[in-house]
Amino acid sequence: MIAADQHVATPPNKFIARCFCFLLLLNCFCSSQKTCPNCGSTQVPYPLSTNPACGDPDYHLRCDPRSQKLYFDAMNGSSYLVLRIMASFQRMVVQPSPWVSAPSSACVTQDMVVSEGLRLNQTLPFNLTFSNTIFLFNCSPRLLLTPLNCTPSSLCHRYLESSGHVDKNRALNCAGNPDLNPCCTFVAGGMPSAYKIRLHNSGCKAFRSILSLDPKKPASQWEEGVEIQWASPPEPVCNSKLDCSGASKCLPAGMSGLSRCLCNRGYYWDHVRGTCLRSKHKSKPSGLLSLEVSIGVISFISFAAILVLISVRKFSKRFNQAKLAKAREDMLKSSESGKNAKMFQLKEVKKATNGFSEDRILGSGGFGQVYKAIYVSQAAKNGAIMEVVDRRLIGTEPSGDVLSSVQLFSELAFSCLREKKADRPSMREVVQQLERIVQMVLQGSEL
Ligand SMILES: *[C@@H]1O[C@H](CO)[C@@H](O)[C@H](O)[C@H]1NC(C)=O
Ligand SMILES: *[C@@H]1O[C@H](CO)[C@@H](O)[C@H](O)[C@H]1NC(C)=O
Ligand SMILES: *[C@@H]1O[C@H](CO)[C@@H](O)[C@H](O)[C@H]1NC(C)=O
Numbered sequence: 001m002i003a004a005d006q007h008v009a010t011p012p013n014k015f016i017a018r019c020f021c022f023l024l025l026l027n028c029f030c031s032s033q034k035t036c037p038n039c040g041s042t043q044v045p046y047p048l049s050t051n052p053a054c055g056d057p058d059y060h061l062r063c064d065p066r067s068q069k070l071y072f073d074a075m076n077g078s079s080y081l082v083l084r085i086m087a088s089f090q091r092m093v094v095q096p097s098p099w100v101s102a103p104s105s106a107c108v109t110q111d112m113v114v115s116e117g118l119r120l121n122q123t124l125p126f127n128l129t130f131s132n133t134i135f136l137f138n139c140s141p142r143l144l145l146t147p148l149n150c151t152p153s154s155l156c157h158r159y160l161e162s163s164g165h166v167d168k169n170r171a172l173n174c175a176g177n178p179d180l181n182p183c184c185t186f187v188a189g190g191m192p193s194a195y196k197i198r199l200h201n202s203g204c205k206a207f208r209s210i211l212s213l214d215p216k217k218p219a220s221q222w223e224e225g226v227e228i229q230w231a232s233p234p235e236p237v238c239n240s241k242l243d244c245s246g247a248s249k250c251l252p253a254g255m256s257g258l259s260r261c262l263c264n265r266g267y268y269w270d271h272v273r274g275t276c277l278r279s280k281h282k283s284k285p286s287g288l289l290s291l292e293v294s295i296g297v298i299s300f301i302s303f304a305a306i307l308v309l310i311s312v313r314k315f316s317k318r319f320n321q322a323k324l325a326k327a328r329e330d331m332l333k334s335s336e337s338g339k340n341a342k343m344f345q346l347k348e349v350k351k352a353t354n355g356f357s358e359d360r361i362l363g364s365g366g367f368g369q370v371y372k373a374i375y376v377s378q379a380a381k382n383g384a385i386m387e388v389v390d391r392r393l394i395g396t397e398p399s400g401d402v403l404s405s406v407q408l409f410s411e412l413a414f415s416c417l418r419e420k421k422a423d424r425p426s427m428r429e430v431v432q433q434l435e436r437i438v439q440m441v442l443q444g445s446e447l
Contacts, residue, residue, distance in 0.1 A: 040068030
């Protein structure tokens, strides 16, 4: 920008005005904060910092120069691989410490040996969230006296048995005997577990963490990871006033001895936009004021429009869902239900499948066995079999293309029921697919 200023030493007035507006916009919407370069393929969003020249030094992460992977360094020498960063939620997920390599069946994690667990420096802006459900393993029987859940029905046992992440011998060492070395479960996030998951020779010697644990899901689907949140960043660090935007000055801040771009009087620090914004109720030169007012009005209108759009969509979605549910209910209740959807009694199903006879099994799917059912409708009392039943299904063996056409039909039907409109096929695609299936069935019957 200095270069640009020299360049336009004697420019026409209009150009100056335009530059000025541009700079003003920069002041409003950008800031002097420097985002760090990617580490390998991982983005390092502000305020996270991989070197003193970028990000905010309090939010330090380490980019390993060899592996180009990002690490979170906790206290006493333990490091945790960063798995993902959700910048807009000010959260990241790190990998729990690996097991010690020798002996291979030991139920001990590396951070037990190095730092007696995971410890965060309480003066730094990071802490553990309530999303973490912690399993402590290889614990002393002392732990049975704590408020933690160390019973034989504790979820940590399910993790050992069926997550597929712990081999058998290690699982035995982790909690082979619930009375002598129990395992325990608790949710992190409160004090003191927001800053510490303590392992100890006379306590527990390993831990695992599950993100947003859903006990209804099978343990093999539980996601391992330690979620860490960070506090909103303060004003950016600076060396001189050149580092700071117009509405701020570079001044010493806090006890760390660092200087930060503190906002001028009449401005306040907006950490979401990362810039100094004007406090309300201040007068300004009228030209600038009208520009800022119009920017404010435009942002307000866009914001309001987005809100309206979101509520309309939510409402229409709910409305549609209510409509669908009503239609479904009507269809099932309607006296003419036989026309639209037929409800079968267990008695009828038993009869139609010949008492769930094995020779009627067509295959099995997510809902269990699929039987070939011969259903005789009211009309069929006169001897006519329902027309919808493909006559080859009544033969001895359903042929392959019948099964695959049935499968294609149901896939098509399900694709039309997807929640998001963008995921559903267009009418044209539906017709094309139907044509394809019909072709297939016709060719099959010619064979
Ligand atoms: C971890 O570091 C702190 C501060 O340096 C020290 O007081 C503590 O004893 C250390 N703990 C372990 C387990 O090494
Ligand atoms: C905790 O962080 C502060 C600020 O960076 C630092 O000065 C202090 O030495 C750290 N404490 C430990 C025990 O590492
Ligand atoms: C953890 O950090 C969040 C965000 O900075 C903060 O609101 C919360 O109070 C902290 N929790 C504890 C126990 O310090």
